[in-house]
Amino acid sequence: MSGFPIVAREDFSDTTFLLEVHHPVLAKAAKPGQFVIVMTHAKGERIPLTIADFDRSKGTITLVIQAVGKTTREMQANCAAGTELFGLVGPMGEPSHIGEARKVVCVGGGLGVAPIYPQARGFKESGAYVIGVVGFRSRDLVFWEDKFRAVCDEFIICTDDGSAGIKGLVTEGIKQAIETHPDIDEVVAIGPPIMMKACAETTRPHGIRTVVSLNPVMVDGTGMCGGCRVKVGGRMQFACVDGPDFDGHEVDFDDLMNRLRRFAEDEQIALQRWSDSCRQKISVAGADGEA
Amino acid sequence: MAKKKRTIRSIPQERAPMPVQEPQQRIKNFDEVALGFTLEDALVECARCLDCPEPACVAGCPVEIDIPGFIMKVADKDYRGAYDILSEANLLPAICGRVCPQEDQCEGVCPVGDTLEPVAIGRIERWVGDQAIENNWSRRPHIESKGIKVGIVGSGPAGMACAADLAKAGCSVTVYEALHEPGGVLRYGIPEFRLPNETVDAEIANLVNLGVEFECNTLVGRLFTIEQMLDEMGYSAVFIGSGAGAPKFMGIPGETLNGVLSANELLTRCNLMQAGKFPQYDTPLHLGRRIAVIGAGNTAMDAMRVSLRMGADKVFCVYRRSEAECPARLEELHHAQEEGIEFHWLTAPIEILDDGDGNVRAMRCVRMELGEPDESGRRRPIPIEGSEYEFETDMVVYAIGTNPNPILGQTSRLKLNKWGYIETDENLATSMAGVYAGGDIVTGAATVILAMGAGRRAARSIKNYLAIRDSETIYHPQPVGAEGQLFGIDLAERNFARLRLG
Numbered sequence: 001m002s003g004f005p006i007v008a009r010e011d012f013s014d015t016t017f018l019l020e021v022h023h024p025v026l027a028k029a030a031k032p033g034q035f036v037i038v039m040t041h042a043k044g045e046r047i048p049l050t051i052a053d054f055d056r057s058k059g060t061i062t063l064v065i066q067a068v069g070k071t072t073r074e075m076q077a078n079c080a081a082g083t084e085l086f087g088l089v090g091p092m093g094e095p096s097h098i099g100e101a102r103k104v105v106c107v108g109g110g111l112g113v114a115p116i117y118p119q120a121r122g123f124k125e126s127g128a129y130v131i132g133v134v135g136f137r138s139r140d141l142v143f144w145e146d147k148f149r150a151v152c153d154e155f156i157i158c159t160d161d162g163s164a165g166i167k168g169l170v171t172e173g174i175k176q177a178i179e180t181h182p183d184i185d186e187v188v189a190i191g192p193p194i195m196m197k198a199c200a201e202t203t204r205p206h207g208i209r210t211v212v213s214l215n216p217v218m219v220d221g222t223g224m225c226g227g228c229r230v231k232v233g234g235r236m237q238f239a240c241v242d243g244p245d246f247d248g249h250e251v252d253f254d255d256l257m258n259r260l261r262r263f264a265e266d267e268q269i270a271l272q273r274w275s276d277s278c279r280q281k282i283s284v285a286g287a288d289g290e291a
Numbered sequence: 292m293a294k295k296k297r298t299i300r301s302i303p304q305e306r307a308p309m310p311v312q313e314p315q316q317r318i319k320n321f322d323e324v325a326l327g328f329t330l331e332d333a334l335v336e337c338a339r340c341l342d343c344p345e346p347a348c349v350a351g352c353p354v355e356i357d358i359p360g361f362i363m364k365v366a367d368k369d370y371r372g373a374y375d376i377l378s379e380a381n382l383l384p385a386i387c388g389r390v391c392p393q394e395d396q397c398e399g400v401c402p403v404g405d406t407l408e409p410v411a412i413g414r415i416e417r418w419v420g421d422q423a424i425e426n427n428w429s430r431r432p433h434i435e436s437k438g439i440k441v442g443i444v445g446s447g448p449a450g451m452a453c454a455a456d457l458a459k460a461g462c463s464v465t466v467y468e469a470l471h472e473p474g475g476v477l478r479y480g481i482p483e484f485r486l487p488n489e490t491v492d493a494e495i496a497n498l499v500n501l502g503v504e505f506e507c508n509t510l511v512g513r514l515f516t517i518e519q520m521l522d523e524m525g526y527s528a529v530f531i532g533s534g535a536g537a538p539k540f541m542g543i544p545g546e547t548l549n550g551v552l553s554a555n556e557l558l559t560r561c562n563l564m565q566a567g568k569f570p571q572y573d574t575p576l577h578l579g580r581r582i583a584v585i586g587a588g589n590t591a592m593d594a595m596r597v598s599l600r601m602g603a604d605k606v607f608c609v610y611r612r613s614e615a616e617c618p619a620r621l622e623e624l625h626h627a628q629e630e631g632i633e634f635h636w637l638t639a640p641i642e643i644l645d646d647g648d649g650n651v652r653a654m655r656c657v658r659m660e661l662g663e664p665d666e667s668g669r670r671r672p673i674p675i676e677g678s679e680y681e682f683e684t685d686m687v688v689y690a691i692g693t694n695p696n697p698i699l700g701q702t703s704r705l706k707l708n709k710w711g712y713i714e715t716d717e718n719l720a721t722s723m724a725g726v727y728a729g730g731d732i733v734t735g736a737a738t739v740i741l742a743m744g745a746g747r748r749a750a751r752s753i754k755n756y757l758a759i760r761d762s763e764t765i766y767h768p769q770p771v772g773a774e775g776q777l778f779g780i781d782l783a784e785r786n787f788a789r790l791r792l793g
Contacts, residue, residue: 002471002507029514039471045564045573046471071573087471089508094701219564219574220479222469222510223696225556226538231547236540241697255547258649262549266575273570 004088007060008081012143015067018052018114019079024059026090032118033096033213033245036061037221039087040075047071048218048240050190051091052114064114070270077278092221093244096211098122101185102129105177106152107199109135109170112191115213117147119188124151131181132156133173135195139163170195171202184208189248193257200248210248214239216259231255299406302339306408307332314629318599321483321567324626325389328418337366339403340410348397348412353744354387354452356380358397358412365415374423377416382455382501383448383494383743385424386477388417389486391740392620424493429500437461439757442526444511444699447475448739449532449730451498452746453753457530458501460750460759466498467509470563475534477739479563480555480590482597488562512702521725528725528753531705531713532746535731536696540689541585545643550579550651554586554594554690561597579686580604583654585640587612590736591690592623595632598688606632607684611639611659611672637661637672641679643687654682693736710735718752719745727752 008020026036035050053062067076079085096119104123108116113134123130132152136142137160149155156173157165166172170191178184187210189199196212203210216239218228223241230239231252237243310326311317317324328336340362348358357376364373377384393399393413401409422428439462443450446468454464472478474491495505511517511533520526538553540546557576560566564574582598584591587610595606608627610617613636617624628634637659646652658678661670695711706722708714712735713728715721721728729745731737754760 004508025514034513043565043572087508089469089471089510089514091513092510219556219559220470223537223698224479224534225559226540226553227556229540229547236542236546238537241537241701259547259549261649263575263577266569266577270570270573270575 002087004085006079006081006083006085009079012064013141015076016141016143017065017067017076019063019065019075020060021063021085021088022060023088026088027054027056027059027061030054030061030091031095032098032122033115034091034093035215035221035244036063036088036090036092037218038063038085040071040078041086044074044086045071046087046219046221048092048215048221050112050115050213050215050244051118053118062114064111066111069267070274073271074274089221092240094242096122096188096213096245098126101209102127103131103181103184103186104128105131105133105174105184105187107133107135107170107174107187107189107191109189109191109195111215112189112195112213113144116188116190117144117151119190120148121151123188124153128185129153131177131184133158133170133177135159135170135173135191136164137161169198171198174199174202178203178206178208186211187248188212193253193260196248196251197253200251200253204249211245212248212251213244214246214251214256215244216256217262230259297338297341299341299403302341302403303335304407306339306411307335307414309411309414314626314631317484318596318630321600323487324484327421328414333365333415333418334368336411336415337362339407340366341403343402347400347402348410351397351400352380353396353740354380354747356397356416361419362410362412362415365419370419370422371426371428373419374428377419378423381416381743382497383420383451384416385420385490386448386486386494387740387743388413388415388420389490390477390481390738392738394621396740421490424490429497434459434502435461436463437757437759439463439528439759440465440524440526441753441757442467442520442524442529444517444529444531445475445533445730445732446473446495446505446507447532447534447730447742448477449534449742449746449749450475450530451495452743453530453532453729453750454498454503454746455501456747456750457753458498458503460754462757462759463504464502465504465506467511468505468507469510471507472563473505473507475532479559480593481739482558482562482593484596484600485593510698512698517699517703517705517723517726521723527757528727530746530749530753531699531721531726531728531732532730532742532749533696533699533732535693535736537694538689539692539694541640541691543640543642545645545651548643548645548651549649550685551643551687552689554584554590554688555693557594557688558590558597561601567601576601578603579651579684581607581684582686582688583607583609583640583682583684584688584690585609586690586692587624587634588618588690588692589620589623589738591688592619592627594688594690595627596630598686599630599632603686607682608632608634609638609640609654609656609682610634610636612669613637613661616669635682638682639672639674640682640687644681646685651685651687652683654684654687655679656682693731695732695735699732718755719749720752720756725756727756 010018052064067073106120132155135158190213216228219225228239233250361373361376398409441462443466565572566576640654642655659672665671727749730742
């Protein structure tokens, strides 16, 4: 299989955008909590992205991407409806365990807002009472509010500046949920490691089971390279095949955050080189226009 | 014209030397180290074969190539004929000629080796394979489509060998690969200076020519299960050759520091993802200056030699046993030594040390001595008390073997053995009817040719399971009548004899 057509794109902000990709077999197989590996072109890198949604009747999966590094900015610049992804493989990882929990808090922040959606929907479908908590910097960055409201019994938006919902981080939303509901069975948190760590620390004193979804650096995503190893409960685990979901109270987040810095220098080089070449292209185009 | 019988005295006494790139030059490039025989070299080497009546080499070959047969064709200057014989048993001669451990197989049992150096069978095989690629020879035997679909999981050597045999038997074969390019370990693992990607491409093209379809970007188990392949997708049989998978670490402190990685990761970044061409290619490696590779097998040798070519100042091999127990092929060890790799035998790391910023600064190592033989028959390494010391390094690469990949176990009902590998019987049948497995996912990490041998054995079993008459059996188009039948079974099929026509 090769050449995966992008059928729709939606931009949520100047860094966050959504791609809907046609892949009926993948859409049929995908379950909440799983991820894919994407390659944008033959010289590209393989990047893991959590599946933000899937539509079995349309045969599509949805990816929400935050343009932060070279590859994701390049995707932002080049990926449009009608273009193709060079490589797309998945679904990878063990699906989230959606089972007996009767009252659940689903927490998403930053990159994690989109992938928490299928979890919330999955829990709703399983008959659970779902409290959604999502965090954004400000009101104008909020997306998918209607989608979330449709699958959540309660929905709490947190913004850094208080321009929408409650002012503060998602941990404030979790605290509010715990105060009003003493019988929460499970908290699921997806987002940047620092956020997931804070969520785990918020629930730890209450002894509420807290599941986090880890997204470390990986190459193949099939358990072969071992680049995604994380420390969980003092043991080494491979996020791609043993996870990506782990018990948040057991994860060594400091170790994970250190490992995410592994290629910081190279990422900087790649990004710089790419931005320079974009500027060059623009100036060449400009010069042509003047001539 | 009767040929004079060759004897050990009449053949050329010395092996034709293999031309190689000089060490000082080759550590600066990824071109092949062994340049391959010229025609003259090949003819000299072929003249050294005694053409034994009961050739030990054939029995020593996991895929039972008619070795004297193809060597005599080369000696007779019928190169195409040599390729036809070779490719009957082995569709991938250019690969096997390069990467098989011939010294333990065909060449290890060659009687010439009792007195002289054995015939360099692997090098002749490679020469013939390269001729085939150069001259675009391919073998497309007459294939009668049986309308039977067989699915193969993994496009490495086991899957390729199995695919070739089943395609020749008339099955519609689809090979699924999780990565974005086919070839498995031949692509992501073995570096270009031992096996150029072009050679892998050429051999895969041969399979495509036989009608084999390759589907990349497909993770079997997750995208669809083995059960779905049989129940929903119309496959009559499935072969699993997904490879060993998960790299082993030692469980010592400091293994998640930046600068510690598996040989699999290093090789995949360099071979498959072309990290050597970063930033033209997007995948980085972030190579250290002083690189310590733990382990001394073939994968360790590859990781060391790749590191050197990527521009490391110094590369070390750290192995807990001595040189005598080194599991790598002798040729690989010699090449690594020539290239300036520093070997630290009888040394084991016990901790990897932090530079204070989450990166590797050094290892704490302990010196070892050899004690009594262990269950592997090799002398057991024992730490020498009080011998701990610091070993300065900024990148540590683990090449100490693999654990089984868990994905198929997680997603199917396949029975696994106590180590987590797929359990099979002697015919490579798994616990699920119609599903066969072979290669590293059954045996644990081994060699390319053993995986190919397993792929061929599984193909034979699959043909039996699907009641496909093997091409080796003789088919009588005319029914032999009622006397020739017993309970409706044609007796002529039972004890067939192998005939050579012409």
